[in-house]
Amino acid sequence: MPDILPHVVAAPARIGDPAAMVDTPALVIDLDVFDANIARMKAYAAQMGVALRPHAKTHKSADIALLQMQQGGAVGVCCQKVSEAVALADAGVTDILIANEVVGPAKVAALAALAGRIKLAVCADHPVQVAAYSAAAVQAGVTLDVLVEIDCGSHRCGVQPGQPAVDLALAIDAAPNLHFAGLQSYFGRAQHIYDAAERRAALEVSLKLTADTRDAIRAAGLTCDRVTGAGTGTYGVEGASGVYTEIQPGSYVFMDADYNRVAETGGFAQSLHVVATVLSTSPGQAVCDAGLKASATDCGPPQIAWPKGVTCGTLSDEHGNVVDPDAILQIGDRVGLIPGHIDPTCNLHDWYVGVRGGVVETLWPVTARGRLF
Numbered sequence: 001m002p003d004i005l006p007h008v009v010a011a012p013a014r015i016g017d018p019a020a021m022v023d024t025p026a027l028v029i030d031l032d033v034f035d036a037n038i039a040r041m042k043a044y045a046a047q048m049g050v051a052l053r054p055h056a057k058t059h060k061s062a063d064i065a066l067l068q069m070q071q072g073g074a075v076g077v078c079c080q081k082v083s084e085a086v087a088l089a090d091a092g093v094t095d096i097l098i099a100n101e102v103v104g105p106a107k108v109a110a111l112a113a114l115a116g117r118i119k120l121a122v123c124a125d126h127p128v129q130v131a132a133y134s135a136a137a138v139q140a141g142v143t144l145d146v147l148v149e150i151d152c153g154s155h156r157c158g159v160q161p162g163q164p165a166v167d168l169a170l171a172i173d174a175a176p177n178l179h180f181a182g183l184q185s186y187f188g189r190a191q192h193i194y195d196a197a198e199r200r201a202a203l204e205v206s207l208k209l210t211a212d213t214r215d216a217i218r219a220a221g222l223t224c225d226r227v228t229g230a231g232t233g234t235y236g237v238e239g240a241s242g243v244y245t246e247i248q249p250g251s252y253v254f255m256d257a258d259y260n261r262v263a264e265t266g267g268f269a270q271s272l273h274v275v276a277t278v279l280s281t282s283p284g285q286a287v288c289d290a291g292l293k294a295s296a297t298d299c300g301p302p303q304i305a306w307p308k309g310v311t312c313g314t315l316s317d318e319h320g321n322v323v324d325p326d327a328i329l330q331i332g333d334r335v336g337l338i339p340g341h342i343d344p345t346c347n348l349h350d351w352y353v354g355v356r357g358g359v360v361e362t363l364w365p366v367t368a369r370g371r372l373f
């Protein structure tokens with residue numbers, strides 16, 4: 001992979017500043033709510049008797065990943081891309097699962113090199129990936145942990161459950177310098193089934209596919225003690241199922257408008273807002289400085305947490321229209337937005353501003369921003 005050159009962008013605040021002085025648009029974290037979310041998931045995982053491996057694709061922050069490991073009960077984190085894993089490892093994260101397939105000579109070589117530095121695992125769903133991983137691991141002189149990813153219902157990545165997954169596990173086990181490390185079974189589509197009963201019914205099918213595949217791998221003579229997956233919308237059912245040994249929720253630390261619509265997510269509260277400033281007003285409307293480049297809209301527009309009595313209208317590149325029928329807002333006022341989808345929103349920013357008691361307490365860079373390869 002090419003050398004990664006860090007870019008330095010000035011933070012939107014200084015530690016000790018009043019929250020009202022944070023430059024906007026900015027990702028502002030209510031640290032009291034954030035801490036409570038982390039403690040809550042730690043307690044849930046302990047209660048269910050499963051390992052907690054939060055997905056760092058949500059926040060892409062080494063500081064937050066380390067907090068999750070040091071204080072939040074996490075055994076490590078997940079990420080999706082090799083460059084993302086490298087950025088987190090360079091900042092001190094020592095245990096990472098790349099919950100994705102890695103393809104391409106430069107990426108696979110970087111993967112093998114990283115396996116010589118930290119505890120690392122990766123997923124496969126095809127023999128072509130297995131062969132490439134093995135060759136790179138041999139070249140680097142490392143042993144690489146590889147999980148079989150199965151398609152448990154999302155119809156995205158993943159080998160078919162049952163015998164195809166068994167065959168792939170056997171291929172990993174036979175490949176030089178690879179170690180078969182278990183099953184990745186992540187039901188992404190189920191995360192956003194809003195109705196709890198409908199979501200549970202979908203998960204029952206997925207859980208049976210996963211358990212049957214695990215048992216078939218064991219029957220083929222391999223150890224399969226690690227079954228990992230689950231997200232903020234499904235961790236409760238999957239974690240308590242007896243099938244999963246590890247859960248991968250990510251958005252619980254911040255939440256977003258879409259996850260706030262999902263029933264039974266466990267009481268996690270909105271800890272992160274995109275804070276914006278009103279630039280202009282006209283009858284029935286205000287315009288703030290947070291548009292499409294500040295908040296992702298693939299799961300719908302942001303919701304407005306404060307002030308009450310206004311709603312989000314259309315967004316353009318740099319502007320957000322706010323429907324304000326009672327002329328509540330004036331130029332210079334602050335608006336707190338709840339992003340529709342938190343993960344791609346965070347990747348649009350360089351910094352998190354952590355606030356407690358109305359004062360900026362911490363500044364965390366979005367360590368792996370733009371690390372998409």
